[in-house]
Amino acid sequence: MNLNQIRQVILEILARIVPDEDLSELQDKVPFRDQMELDSMDFLDIVMELRKLYRIQIPEEDYEQLTSMSSTVGYLTPLLKDVSSPV
Amino acid sequence: MSYDTVIIGAGLSGLAAGIRLAYFGKSVCVLERHTTIGGLNSFYRLRNRNHDVGLHAVTNYAAPGTKSGAMSKLLRQLRLRWDDFSLCPQRESAIVFPGHTLRFRNNFELLQQQIVDQFPRQADNFQRLLACVDAQDERTLERKPISAREVVGDCISDPLLVEMLFCPLMFYGSATPRDMDFTQFAIMFKSIFYEGFGRPLEGIRLILKKLVRKFKSLGGELWLRSGVRSIQREHNRATAVVLDDGRVVDAQNILSSAGSVETMRLCRSDSSVVQPQPGEISFIETIFSLDRQPAELGHHETIVFYNDSPDFHYENPREPADVRSGIICTPNNFEYETPLDEGCIRITALANPDYWLNLPDDEYVAQKKIWRERIVRSAVRYIPDFRHCTLDVDMFTPRTIKKFTGHLNGCVYGAPHKFVNGRTHLDNLYLCGTDQGFLGIVGAMLSGISIANAYLLR
Numbered sequence: 001m002n003l004n005q006i007r008q009v010i011l012e013i014l015a016r017i018v019p020d021e022d023l024s025e026l027q028d029k030v031p032f033r034d035q036m037e038l039d040s041m042d043f044l045d046i047v048m049e050l051r052k053l054y055r056i057q058i059p060e061e062d063y064e065q066l067t068s069m070s071s072t073v074g075y076l077t078p079l080l081k082d083v084s085s086p087v
Numbered sequence: 088m089s090y091d092t093v094i095i096g097a098g099l100s101g102l103a104a105g106i107r108l109a110y111f112g113k114s115v116c117v118l119e120r121h122t123t124i125g126g127l128n129s130f131y132r133l134r135n136r137n138h139d140v141g142l143h144a145v146t147n148y149a150a151p152g153t154k155s156g157a158m159s160k161l162l163r164q165l166r167l168r169w170d171d172f173s174l175c176p177q178r179e180s181a182i183v184f185p186g187h188t189l190r191f192r193n194n195f196e197l198l199q200q201q202i203v204d205q206f207p208r209q210a211d212n213f214q215r216l217l218a219c220v221d222a223q224d225e226r227t228l229e230r231k232p233i234s235a236r237e238v239v240g241d242c243i244s245d246p247l248l249v250e251m252l253f254c255p256l257m258f259y260g261s262a263t264p265r266d267m268d269f270t271q272f273a274i275m276f277k278s279i280f281y282e283g284f285g286r287p288l289e290g291i292r293l294i295l296k297k298l299v300r301k302f303k304s305l306g307g308e309l310w311l312r313s314g315v316r317s318i319q320r321e322h323n324r325a326t327a328v329v330l331d332d333g334r335v336v337d338a339q340n341i342l343s344s345a346g347s348v349e350t351m352r353l354c355r356s357d358s359s360v361v362q363p364q365p366g367e368i369s370f371i372e373t374i375f376s377l378d379r380q381p382a383e384l385g386h387h388e389t390i391v392f393y394n395d396s397p398d399f400h401y402e403n404p405r406e407p408a409d410v411r412s413g414i415i416c417t418p419n420n421f422e423y424e425t426p427l428d429e430g431c432i433r434i435t436a437l438a439n440p441d442y443w444l445n446l447p448d449d450e451y452v453a454q455k456k457i458w459r460e461r462i463v464r465s466a467v468r469y470i471p472d473f474r475h476c477t478l479d480v481d482m483f484t485p486r487t488i489k490k491f492t493g494h495l496n497g498c499v500y501g502a503p504h505k506f507v508n509g510r511t512h513l514d515n516l517y518l519c520g521t522d523q524g525f526l527g528i529v530g531a532m533l534s535g536i537s538i539a540n541a542y543l544l545r
Contacts, residue, residue, distance in 0.1 A: 016166065017163060018154075018163060019163070019168070020152050020153070020154050020159070021154065036154070037154040037155045037159075039160075041160065041164065041226075041540065042163065044540065045163075045164070048111050048544060051111075052110075052111055052112055
């Protein structure tokens with residue numbers, strides 16, 4: 001998957017986890033938690049959704065790298081580069 | 088086959104946990120002794136009428152689309168929509184003690200104003216109490232025991248106001264007599280006073296059916312008429328459950344919503360394992376079906392919490408039932424789009440479990456009637472007399488609750504000691520529901536979700 005496809009996957013996961021949030025104006029460099037109501041329970045769901053969809057395990061010590069869209073896409077790129085896009 | 092998790096009990100907490108596990112691909116089997124789902128919050132049909140076993144109101148009310156709070160969290164975690172629960176807000180509820188009535192709605196401002204008006208010297212003290220309540224983290228699975236009476240007593244100097252604030256919070260979820268843990272007090276305070284009450288037109292049936300449908304659609308298995316007789320173990324790990332009919336179901340993990348004491352008994356542990364004490368707080372409740380809307384009689388309140396003396400005696404009564412206090416719940420008095428078909432009034436009072444559980448069968452029906460009349464006579468001091476409009480009556484006692492749910496002493500709020508982190512003496516046996524400690528309809532679902540998240544999804 002390329003960067004845009006990964007970004008789309010994250011947006012779809014967020015839409016499932018926080019369906020009442022407006023994601024259309026999401027800013028990539030700003031932490032997720034500063035832009036919407038996302039707590040640690042929701043955050044763990046993002047990690048578990050990724051595991052469910054792509055069988056990737058994210059160790060707990062790496063969670064802090066998933067704070068914003070840019071950092072998340074950056075983290076996932078090497079893990080998902082060989083996985084085909086769902087679209 | 089060995090399930091990732093076997094869940095004991097198809098009530099709200101078991102089903103919510105099941106949804107989380109099934110959603111993330113775990114193999115899960117929910118085992119329920121009864122012929123139907125719902126446990127302490129089930130539903131039934133009698134003489135052509137649908138009734139809810141436990142539902143008075145769903146707490147933590149929030150308008151659809153709200154992004155924070157327990158209801159939003161719950162729906163998000165279960166991947167459900169706001170209209171899946173279709174909650175309609177309450178009209179107005181009241182706490183009625185001698186000389187004072189405090190009214191509250193889902194907007195907290197009314198209660199604040201009522202307190203300022205009726206207890207003007209406590210206005211600042213009340214704000215101090217709110218600060219203590221706000222500082223509590225209700226989602227934590229690690230709880231340090233703090234007496235709510237101490238904390239509240241340090242803030243509020245008028246004893247009557249203290250009793251009035253405790254009354255609804257104890258009635259709607261304290262397993263302990265006379266006092267409660269302050270974290271629990273804060274949870275109930277926020278759920279009831281900050282957020283408020285709602286109810287689906289169809290009652291708990293709607294919520295339970297949505298949960299079961301979701302659970303099964305995700306691949307979860309539900310076995311009814313499948314009571315668990317014992318839990319098998321090897322050293323410190325549970326390995327399987329044995330059903331009443333002798334079938335063995337293997338499991339990597341077991342999550343029990345049956346109650347702490349009830350679950351420990353299934354383990355048949357040796358005497359080195361400390362057995363928790365069962366609860367002693369139980370209720371007797373009468374459901375009246377009426378030939379008209381209660382509003383036609385001039386009764387508009389959703390829930391009335393009453394007590395006829397300055398002190399509120401939240402404890403196991405010496406008499407079969409305590410008529411001094413009670414709850415009058417009127418399911419019609421919510422803001423539905425269309426009214427309920429019939430009028431309905433539910434009157435609840437504290438009851439002595441030993442009395443009702445040990446009453447000889449041939450006296451049970453007669454005593455129910457006697458106590459019903461005493462309780463209603465007490466309750467109609469607080470609402471218009473509706474008795475002449477009665478079409479039908481159904482009653483349950485601690486005996487009924489024990490019979491249908493297995494919860495000891497018919498204690499709807501479970502045992503006094505809560506296993507807040509869900510752990511037991513076995514590494515892979517966990518508790519959720521009433522005895523984990525998150526009480527009520529929303530609490531039960533969050534309990535199942537929290538324990539599943541903490542241990543069963545790693």
